[in-house]
Amino acid sequence: MKPSPTKKPTTSPAAAVCPQGEHQKAVEQALTTLGGYGTVTVDGKQSAADCAAIKKFQKRFDIRPVNGKAGPLTHSVSQRLVKSKPSNCNAGNALTACIDLTNQTTWIMSGGKVIYGPTVTRTGMAGFTTPSGSYTIHDRQTKNWSTDWDVWLPLWQRIVEGKGFHTTTTYIHNSSIGSHGCVNLLPADSQKYWNTLKTGTAVKIFGRRPGT
Structure with a gap:
């Protein structure tokens, strides 16, 4: 009787990471300042956690497309929110x-x-x-x-x-x-x-x- 072939262990593919945007670090810093979007590392390098946080931010403010990329619109909106000072009201x-x-x-x-x-x-x-x-x-x-x-x-x-x-x-x-x-x-x-x-x-x- 032939022995059963040994099954190779299966691994799940790594989660896809969003493309890095030209304003990566600035958006990371803004989301950290604003809070509420998850764990963000301010290092200018895209990660799965950064991707998820940026997507959450984009969904919240209807920034299209929701792709996790720190592009010009995502950067602009984040900066406008950070610059909004309650004391000015x-x-x-x-x-x-x-x-x-x-x-x-x-x-x-x-x-x-x-x-x-x-x-x-x-x-x-x-x-x-x-x-x-x-x-x-x-x-x-x-x-x-x-x-x-x-x-x-x-x-x-x-x-x-x-x-x-x-x-x-x-x-x-x-x-x-x-x-x-x-x-x-x-x-x-x-x-x-x-x-x-x-x-x-x-x-x-x-x-x-x-x-x-």
Whole structure:
């Protein structure tokens, strides 16, 4: 009787690592500063852990494609978030929505602390600048029809004149366009803002969107 052939041990193939981006180290540092995206090693070298963290970040802010590569858009968004300083909002202790026009970011504060964000936004483009200043939320509608632009504005929260928070109706990272003065939000952020802000909630808008 012939002996059974010895089976070779099988090994699982190593997990594929995302391509390394031209902004690898800067993105690693930003994600470490922001926190919440997993273990990141700030060494400028792509790893499986770095790949997973960058993908998580890209999914969170709808950066396309979600490929784990530290490219220009991922780098730009991460830097905008890191540069967003709560102290620039002058919110005091009241519930306040803060809009940083310079970095195109927004967050919510209460009791002098950030309770949500920062996250990305897109405000008015050249000729339709979102005005800086202190305002309050009014005229909240789950779906508002814009008679000026013939478009539905989901989770509408008016800030000043015909400008307010609403869910973006286009790709928020298309920087070649902007809103007509409104403050565009990603769907998840728009829902959070709708659930958190109320009629009369303070809104602080400061800075200036580049190019406007």
